[in-house]
Amino acid sequence: VEQDAVERLRAGDPAAFDAIYTHFRPRVYGFLWRLARDPEVARDLVQDTFVALARNATRLEPDTRLAAWLFTVARNAWRSHRRWAMLDAGRLVVLNDDLAIPTQMRAPDESVDAARQRARLERAIFALPEAAREVLLLVAVEGLSHEEAAKILGVTREAARQRLRRARADLSRQLERLEEKEKKP
Amino acid sequence: MTERLIVTGVDLDAAAAERIRRRAEMVIGMPERSTERLVLLSAFLFAACYLVWAAERAQLLTFWVWT
Numbered sequence: 001v002e003q004d005a006v007e008r009l010r011a012g013d014p015a016a017f018d019a020i021y022t023h024f025r026p027r028v029y030g031f032l033w034r035l036a037r038d039p040e041v042a043r044d045l046v047q048d049t050f051v052a053l054a055r056n057a058t059r060l061e062p063d064t065r066l067a068a069w070l071f072t073v074a075r076n077a078w079r080s081h082r083r084w085a086m087l088d089a090g091r092l093v094v095l096n097d098d099l100a101i102p103t104q105m106r107a108p109d110e111s112v113d114a115a116r117q118r119a120r121l122e123r124a125i126f127a128l129p130e131a132a133r134e135v136l137l138l139v140a141v142e143g144l145s146h147e148e149a150a151k152i153l154g155v156t157r158e159a160a161r162q163r164l165r166r167a168r169a170d171l172s173r174q175l176e177r178l179e180e181k182e183k184k185p
Numbered sequence: 186m187t188e189r190l191i192v193t194g195v196d197l198d199a200a201a202a203e204r205i206r207r208r209a210e211m212v213i214g215m216p217e218r219s220t221e222r223l224v225l226l227s228a229f230l231f232a233a234c235y236l237v238w239a240a241e242r243a244q245l246l247t248f249w250v251w252t
């Protein structure tokens with residue numbers, strides 16, 4: 001199905017672009033939102049990512065893996081943005097445990113406890129260092145293979161595996177810390 | 186098999202999603218203008234340098250240079 005979409009996109013078919021955009025937009029947005037920790041920045045970077053896909057549509061290789069391609073472009077867009085944002089202290093996101101999780105994060109049929117656990121998970125992900133966050137988002141959240149994640153991150157497969165292992169350990173520590181904090185009166 | 190983390194789906198609001206879709210669809214298959222301009226400028230500069238070099242080699246520029 002993906003190769004078919006790539007073929008149609010290579011032919012400049014707007015319907016193929018629509019289908020790809022509809023399918024991947026929430027994934028790319030979620031990735032960028034959790035990476036940038038800022039919904040407005042994530043929105044701008046989603047635009048950059050899909051405009052890049054549209055511009056390069058007819059020059060894609062026939063065997064392009066769209067998820068890997070899009071997450072590579074999205075990550076590069078974020079890194080480029082971050083370099084510029086570092087020059088502007090006003091754009092820095094100040095993190096704390098009371099970080100607002102958007103209301104859409106809670107599903108209507110979700111129990112209060114499940115919603116609390118999910119919010120805790122989001123805060124724990126947000127609190128991870130960037131290198132840990134990006135590998136965790138690519139592999140554990142987006143389900144990309146270690147090879148694909150390694151390519152996107154520009155590291156070896158083994159380095160990606162190690163980074164993921166450390167990220168999982170960091171995440172567990174963050175979750176425990178947040179749980180302890182919630183228990184305190 | 187890697188254990189997956191289940192996070193809640195987030196997405197752009199409908200208006201922003203549509204705005205981005207329209208903007209992207211307008212440029213399907215169109216390379217970046219800045220890249221096009223850069224290529225044209227480079228080609229122009231290269232051609233100009235080549236002409237000056239060729240003219241100098243044919244001693245057409247001797248008059249300019251020595252007088």
